[in-house]
Amino acid sequence: MLEQTNRLRYFNIFLDSIERQDKEVIEAFGHHVHWGYWDSNNLADGSVEDFRRAAEELSIKMCEAGRIRDNQKVLDVGCGFGGTIATINNRYKYMDLVGVNIDERQLSRARQIVKPAETNKVEFVEADACKLPFENSSFDVVLAVECIFHFPSRELFFKEAKRVLKPGGCLALCDFTPVDMVMPWVGVLELLFGGLFASAYGQSNLRYNYTLSNYQKLAEETGYRVLQEHDITVNTLPSYLITRQLMRKASPPGLSAELDSVVNQIMEWISRQGLLRYMIFSFKT
């Protein structure tokens, strides 16, 4: 899995910064590695502490989307440093929590910083989201927080999640979702910006991004019922400026840092034009 993890350049930057004990990066990205959620984007004050609170808020939104409650077995796929597992561990009781990641370096930090609360169990397992090492019908909820665009295939992941979910279980995810009218242009965007994007964020082929209707079709074809389609773009917009500033500070100076910043600005611009939406989805088996 080394090849895949090498391609996650943004994680290499975070891990180096964590090793150097960079307080700002640890505060901003040492737990959650995803966008923040603000009730109103006027509320964002641009500080690192505020971003951390907003990132926690997004994890809470994902718990709500997954209909998480006490006494459940929950799988968080692409779990990063275990931030969302920590949120669930802090908020719910009698939980059996499993985080999966393809990158053992991230899991090792997750094991250090997330300790099970008194009534809960927590485990972190190295695996690919599309080949889950778990028995059929073993989880109540599967979460994928801002990571499905990295997986080898959304379709394979939906099938794997369905296999490991109990009947009536819930899959919740959040993803950057282009609107339908952008899709014919995606080939051009891919040609212009695909290389930039991949250099910053690893595998995530723009051509294979899913629109809302792609998700609805995928859900139907893989045996899920859509529970929730929630457009939270406006609530996440303050993430762009703060992540851009922090990434620039954390990255070694040079072309790559400039490219990261350009990618971030392009994503912000197309999101503000309403062409790329940040969606939370949940599905029932």
Ligand SMILES: C[S@@+](CC[C@H](N)C(=O)[O-])C[C@H]1O[C@@H](n2cnc3c(N)ncnc32)[C@H](O)[C@@H]1O
């Ligand atoms: C943007 S980060 C999100 C991390 C975490 N969900 C969070 O919200 O803090 C994307 C995550 O997906 C993980 N990932 C990428 N490809 C994967 C795969 N094929 N299987 C499992 N995890 C994967 C990365 O290692 C990384 O932790």
